[in-house]
Amino acid sequence: MRLLNAFRGLSRYYSPYxxxxxxxxxxxxxxxxxxxxxxxxxxxxxxxxxxxxxxxKSKMNTLSAxxxxxxxxxxxxxxxxxxxxxxxxxxxxxxxxxxxADIGLIQSSNREELKKVVADGLESIQILEDSPKPVVxxxxxxxxxxxxxxxxxxxxxxxxTGKNIRPDKAKKMGLVDQVVDELGPGIKSPEERTRDxxxxxxxxxxxxxxxxxxxxxxRKKGLVDRVMDLALKFDYTRNMxxxxxxxxxxxxxxxxxxxxxRIIEVSITMTNESKALIGLFHGQTACKKNRFGxxxxxxxNLAVLGAGLMGAGIVQVSIDKGFKTIMKDMDQKGxxxxxxxxxxxxxxxxxKRKFTQFEADTVLTNLLPALTYDEFSTVDMVIExxxxxxxxxxxxxxxxxxxxxxxxxxxxxxxxxxxTEIAQASKRPEKVIGMHYFxxxxxxxxxxxxxxxxxxxxxxxxxxxxxxxxxxxxxxxxDGPGFYTTRCLASFMAEVFKLLLEGIGPKEMDKRTKQxxxxxxxxxxxxxxxxxxxxxxxxxxxxxxxxxFGFSNQETGLLKEMVAKGYLGLITDDNFKMRLLxxxxxxxxxxxxxGIIDNPLEGDIGMVFGLGFPPPLGGPFRFIDIYxxxxxxxxxxxxxxxxxxxxAPCQLLLDHAKDPTKKFHKK
Numbered sequence: 001m002r003l004l005n006a007f008r009g010l011s012r013y014y015s016p017y018x019x020x021x022x023x024x025x026x027x028x029x030x031x032x033x034x035x036x037x038x039x040x041x042x043x044x045x046x047x048x049x050x051x052x053x054x055x056x057k058s059k060m061n062t063l064s065a066x067x068x069x070x071x072x073x074x075x076x077x078x079x080x081x082x083x084x085x086x087x088x089x090x091x092x093x094x095x096x097x098x099x100x101a102d103i104g105l106i107q108s109s110n111r112e113e114l115k116k117v118v119a120d121g122l123e124s125i126q127i128l129e130d131s132p133k134p135v136v137x138x139x140x141x142x143x144x145x146x147x148x149x150x151x152x153x154x155x156x157x158x159x160x161t162g163k164n165i166r167p168d169k170a171k172k173m174g175l176v177d178q179v180v181d182e183l184g185p186g187i188k189s190p191e192e193r194t195r196d197x198x199x200x201x202x203x204x205x206x207x208x209x210x211x212x213x214x215x216x217x218x219r220k221k222g223l224v225d226r227v228m229d230l231a232l233k234f235d236y237t238r239n240m241x242x243x244x245x246x247x248x249x250x251x252x253x254x255x256x257x258x259x260x261x262r263i264i265e266v267s268i269t270m271t272n273e274s275k276a277l278i279g280l281f282h283g284q285t286a287c288k289k290n291r292f293g294x295x296x297x298x299x300x301n302l303a304v305l306g307a308g309l310m311g312a313g314i315v316q317v318s319i320d321k322g323f324k325t326i327m328k329d330m331d332q333k334g335x336x337x338x339x340x341x342x343x344x345x346x347x348x349x350x351x352k353r354k355f356t357q358f359e360a361d362t363v364l365t366n367l368l369p370a371l372t373y374d375e376f377s378t379v380d381m382v383i384e385x386x387x388x389x390x391x392x393x394x395x396x397x398x399x400x401x402x403x404x405x406x407x408x409x410x411x412x413x414x415x416x417x418x419x420t421e422i423a424q425a426s427k428r429p430e431k432v433i434g435m436h437y438f439x440x441x442x443x444x445x446x447x448x449x450x451x452x453x454x455x456x457x458x459x460x461x462x463x464x465x466x467x468x469x470x471x472x473x474x475x476x477x478x479d480g481p482g483f484y485t486t487r488c489l490a491s492f493m494a495e496v497f498k499l500l501l502e503g504i505g506p507k508e509m510d511k512r513t514k515q516x517x518x519x520x521x522x523x524x525x526x527x528x529x530x531x532x533x534x535x536x537x538x539x540x541x542x543x544x545x546x547x548x549f550g551f552s553n554q555e556t557g558l559l560k561e562m563v564a565k566g567y568l569g570l571i572t573d574d575n576f577k578m579r580l581l582x583x584x585x586x587x588x589x590x591x592x593x594x595g596i597i598d599n600p601l602e603g604d605i606g607m608v609f610g611l612g613f614p615p616p617l618g619g620p621f622r623f624i625d626i627y628x629x630x631x632x633x634x635x636x637x638x639x640x641x642x643x644x645x646x647x648a649p650c651q652l653l654l655d656h657a658k659d660p661t662k663k664f665h666k667k
Contacts, residue, residue: 037055037056037066037070038053038054038055038056038061038064038066038067038070039051039052039053039054039067039070039071039074040052040054040092041074041077041078043081043083043084044203045203045207046083047083047084047085047086047207047210048084048085048086048087048088048203048206048207049077049078049081049084049086049087049088050087050088050090050199050203051074051075051078051087051088051089051090052090052091052092053067053089053090053091053092053093053097053098054091054092054093055067059093059096060093060096060099060142061091061093061096061097061098061099062098062099062100062102062103062105063098063100063102063117063121064102064105065102065105065117065120068117068120068121068124069120071120071124072120072123072124072127075087075124075127075128075131076127078133079127079131079132079133084133085133085134085207085210086133086134086135086136086206086207086209086210087131087133087134087135087136087206088135088136088137088138088199088202088203088206089135089136089137089138090137090138090140090195090198090199090202091139091140091141091195093141094140094141094189094191094192094194094195095140095141095142095191096140096141096142096143097137097139097140097141097142097143098142098143098144099142099143099144100144103278103281103282105117108667133210134206134209134210135206136202136203136205136206136209137151138198138199138201138202139151139176140194140195140198151175151176166353167179178201178205180197180198180201272626273616275618275622275626276615276616276617276618276619276622276623276626277615277616277618279604279618279619279622279665279667280604280605280608280615280618280619280622282601283601283602283604283605283619284473284605284609286601287473287474287475287601287602287605288468288473288474289468290461290464290465290468291464291476292457292460292461292464292476293457293461294461294465295458295461295462295465296458297380297407297462298380298462298465299323299380299381299409299462299465299466300323300324300380301323301324301325301326301378301379301380301381302318302323302324302325302326302379302380302381302382302383302466303325303326303327303328303375303376303379303381303382303383304318304325304326304327304328304382304383304384304385305328305329305382305383305384305385305386305396305400306328306329306334306384306385306386307327307328307329307334307335307337307338307339307369308334308337308338308385309341309439309440310385310413310437310439310441311327311329311338311385311413312327312337312338312339312341312342313341313345313437313439313440313441313442314383314385314413314437314441315327315338315342315367316341316342316345316346316441316442317441317442317470317471317472318366318470319342319363319364319366319367320346320363320442320470320471321469321470321471322366322469323366323466323469323470324366324368325366325367325368326368326369326370326375326376326379327339327367327368327369327370328369328370328371328372328373329369329371330371331371332371335369335370335371338369339367339369342364342367343364345442346360346363346364347360373399373400373402373403376400376403376404377403377404377405378405379404379405379408380407380408380409380462381408381409381410381411381462381463381466382400382404382408382409382410382411383411383412383413383435384396384397384400384410384411384412384413385413385437388414388415388416388417390417390421390422393412393414393417393422393425394422394424394425395425397410397422397423397425397426397432398425398426401426401427401428406428408431409431409432409433409459409462409463410426410428410431410432410433411432411433411434411435411463412432412433412434412435413434413435413436413437414434414436415436415482415483415485415486416481416482416483416486416540416541417540418479418480418481419432419433419434419450419451419452419455419479420452420453420454420479422434423452423454423455429452429454429455430454430455430456430459431456431459432452432454432455432459433449433450433451433452433455433459433460433463434448434449434450434451434479434483435447435448435449435450435463435466435467436448436449436450436483436485436486438485438610444609444610445471445472445473445609446472446473446474446475446485446605446606446609446610447467447470447472447473447474447475448475448477448483448484448485448606448610449463449464449467449474449475449476449477450476450477450478450479450483451476451477451478451479452478452479453479460476464476473605473609475597475602475603475605475606476598476602477591477596477597477598477602477606478595478596478597480594480596481540481541481544481545482541482544483596484588484591484596484597484603484606485606485607485610485611486541487541487545487587487591487596488584488587488588488591488606488607488611488620489611490541490542490549491549491583491584491586491587492522492580492583492584492587492611493522493525493526494542494549494583494646495579495580495583495646496509496513496522496523496526496580498643499571499576499579500523502571504571504576506521506523506524507523509521509522509523510522510523510524512573512576512577513580515573516577516580516581516614517614517615517616517617518612518613518614519612520612522580525612549646575639578635578636578639579639579643579647581617581620581623582632582635582636582639582647583646583647584607584613584620585620585621585623585624585632585653586636586647586649586650586653588603588607588619588620588621589620589621589624589650589652589653590650590652591603592621592652592664593650593651593652600619600621600622600664600665601621601665603619603620603621604618604619604620604621604622605619607619607620621664621665622664622665624653624656624664625663625664625665628660629653629656629657629660629662630657630658630660632649632653632657633649633653633654633657634657636648636649637649
């Protein structure tokens, strides 16, 4: 039995909507209707049962316990109804079919409860598999994880990589049988018209299958597939294939993600890593909402000062999302450089099929290069991305306020300079805010918004709104030297430099930090940040926070002398790991203690999505909860005795260590 699947591939701007169809091989006027919480059952045309997934409590349909319990009975109702000759599965939502398992369910259930849910799911799939009546799955939007089980999964590559498959490629792979374009203009929205048309096509296809007018064509396997089928029949070759796949997974994940290995072994349980990653999922979802409400005036027109790497990157993610954006630089050479960077980024997006060339050209029409402030009278927000120098930023803000309207917000893209100091040059400090983007802007998801005591709530709401529309995961922090992310990074990098001085080479540093779970080695990170920029920020941070971040002359001299004499020390993997992670975690908790961040959730999101804190650990706060605050404090005190007060646990961490019931996360 093969299911008929209809995919609709969604692309931004003007690309067509796609639908695709895949069949089960073996009855449309509504004559009966009954409604369930997550499923709607209706007979159309007298002989086709249309089962509509539509969870009223969620924007996304998921394989929840409720859906799993309702589904078998409704499918059996269709199978036992003599007037029903075929079945159509479709979503009532316009942007997703089934987005896989319910993460909340996984998080709140124990092993036995999860086994029950999985068993119910397998029963549902088996009922469809054994159906004597043709079944058509009309898929529009996201179809992931368990949602793909009502399709034909393409095994290891899709399961282990989580790649998104476009509708046309899905058809070529044999994942779907038919791709259908959308209808022309109409009264309804394109998505609604597409969904209605998709249902019509699916119903007609189901009827044609039942009438014998349409035959399911068996897919012919290629040579590679036939060889693989043969190889999997024998223990020796099957084990060899599994070992090869495991080897590739270990190389890519450093063994830090158990799920891919468990997938290979066909089971996964609630490990600490899965708890951490689920926590990140919930955190990411929360940080894609504006907790500060709707701004009084929606920002439509942006201006970005500076066409360098950061400025051009901010422009790209803005025009990409429909913002009319002025990009100003001091000279033509700078503007051309910025335009080339943006055009290169869009060209790459076209190659990756994120855009058509027409769409990329359309995006560029949102860009207005400028050498003067002549057009600034209409902008709603200015984002400056000039050099990290307080005097330059003061000069810019005084200059710009002569040209912008009263409602315009001034945002500074700075990674360390206090926004309060920048705002001192402004006549309207309530309109000044920090918007700290990460490089490269078009790839890094995090946006750290920095507020001062004088920043108005409406200004915050506007900045968050802009960030979300730019596709960013947004955290909001209070002002202070280094804010949250740079401050924690500086603490981490201080320890990295000490380890380098102790004799660990750059390549070894990279290897070890990646083994912990950091996506980029720490020595490489220094290069990517820029040694000159890193030194500038390090001097500033160390000047504010003192020896916790900096080196004393005596300490530096002693370390260099030890290295010169060949006393490199024996730094074990566990010692190395705990020195780096504890510096990160302690500084993050100290930021929570001081009110720089509002909650542990945003603290974890900031570290993982902004600085690459190991995702399998879930962020510094999740790491402390799982590892144990008492155990971490004991380790830090031991390290402190050998390496100094930089490892002194902060008071909030000590409080958690004394009371094992205290957790930074409730779940």
